[in-house]
Amino acid sequence: MAAKVGIPRTLFYYVYYPMIETFFKELGVETVTSHKTSRKILDDGVREALADACVPVKVFFGHVQALKGKVDFLFIPRVVCLNGKTIYCPKFLGLPDMIKHSLDGLPEVIDTRIDVRDERFAIWKAFYSIGRRFSNSKTKILVAYLKAKKTLKKYQKLMLEGLTPEEAMLALQHKKQRAPKTGSISLRFAVLGYPYIVHDNYISVNMLDKLKSLGVEVITLEQVPMRWINKAKLKIPKDMFWTFSDRVLKSSYHFFENGGVDGIIHLTAFGCGPDSMVDKYMELKSKEHPQIPFMSITIDEHSGEAGMFTRLEAFVDMVRRKKEAMADA
Numbered sequence: 001m002a003a004k005v006g007i008p009r010t011l012f013y014y015v016y017y018p019m020i021e022t023f024f025k026e027l028g029v030e031t032v033t034s035h036k037t038s039r040k041i042l043d044d045g046v047r048e049a050l051a052d053a054c055v056p057v058k059v060f061f062g063h064v065q066a067l068k069g070k071v072d073f074l075f076i077p078r079v080v081c082l083n084g085k086t087i088y089c090p091k092f093l094g095l096p097d098m099i100k101h102s103l104d105g106l107p108e109v110i111d112t113r114i115d116v117r118d119e120r121f122a123i124w125k126a127f128y129s130i131g132r133r134f135s136n137s138k139t140k141i142l143v144a145y146l147k148a149k150k151t152l153k154k155y156q157k158l159m160l161e162g163l164t165p166e167e168a169m170l171a172l173q174h175k176k177q178r179a180p181k182t183g184s185i186s187l188r189f190a191v192l193g194y195p196y197i198v199h200d201n202y203i204s205v206n207m208l209d210k211l212k213s214l215g216v217e218v219i220t221l222e223q224v225p226m227r228w229i230n231k232a233k234l235k236i237p238k239d240m241f242w243t244f245s246d247r248v249l250k251s252s253y254h255f256f257e258n259g260g261v262d263g264i265i266h267l268t269a270f271g272c273g274p275d276s277m278v279d280k281y282m283e284l285k286s287k288e289h290p291q292i293p294f295m296s297i298t299i300d301e302h303s304g305e306a307g308m309f310t311r312l313e314a315f316v317d318m319v320r321r322k323k324e325a326m327a328d329a
């Protein structure tokens with residue numbers, strides 16, 4: 001019987017799942033994901049995680065519990081740095097330890113460290129050490145790794161073209177996507193935030209679909225090409241240390257300085273340390289560019305649909321009036 005590896009449906013799931021799935025599949029290993037985030041998953045996570053953890057980490061705890069008893073391994077690699085410049089948030093780095101020391105009765109945790117600053121070919125070496133658990137053939141592991149990389153490229157391309165992670169995963173499997181209900185599109189917003197917040201419909205209180213139903217075309221981080229991000233120069237002494245935070249902030253700089261959107265929303269999580277800086281820098285930048293309305297929304301485990309929808313409606317209405325007034329002028 002094939003070994004089963006559990007992948008929590010959150011955090012890196014939105015960025016790398018198709019790659020991970022392909023790698024394991026090529027080695028004859030079954031990947032099992034937890035269900036979409038639900039009230040139960042969130043409540044389970046809140047019960048077990050440290051009280052001052054951010055919402056996404058609490059949700060991660062819930063997803064791990066949902067996989068308990070169903071898999072032979074849990075895949076929680078310690079991903080430190082993948083681009084040689086920025087590192088992942090400290091909470092990402094500590095995830096394997098937090099999980100292993102907080103939850104009992106877990107299967108073996110695959111917590112391989114990945115840091116491209118350590119040595120050449122660090123990513124391949126990390127995948128090789130993961131693959132050795134399931135195969136003695138170096139060639140087989142190398143083929144699995146190369147196929148996984150290819151899948152990742154296709155996945156990223158689909159998202160760059162405008163598909164959400166969920167839609168891109170379905171497209172990779174040649175499955176049809178459910179078209180969201182949209183009003184007649186008249187506005188375009190950049191909704192910037194970490195993929196595991198923006199694309200988790202439960203945590204984001206379905207924000208993307210709501211905006212689409214209000215006639216707003218949405219651009220998210222995945223649709224911002226790296227060349228735009230690399231061009232954006234932050235007017236701060238150093239770049240952000242943290243990978244996702246750096247991308248979010250530079251994307252906002254790009255839109256503030258070059259336009260192309262009618263409004264910018266920063267979706268952030270209560271308890272997020274890096275975002276306390278990112279959000280402030282965005283706010284300061286928005287003051288230099290008042291022609292592009294900016295709103296920050298913080299979600300926590302108690303965020304409700306009604307409150308969120310009211311704020312979105314008000315913001316969309318304000319941006320629409322402003323645009324009409326400018327067109328008249």
Ligand code: SF4
Pocket residue numbers: 054055056057089090091092194244269271272273274275
């Ligand atoms: S970046 Fe913020 S939201 Fe994401 S894991 Fe770190 S603290 Fe939590």
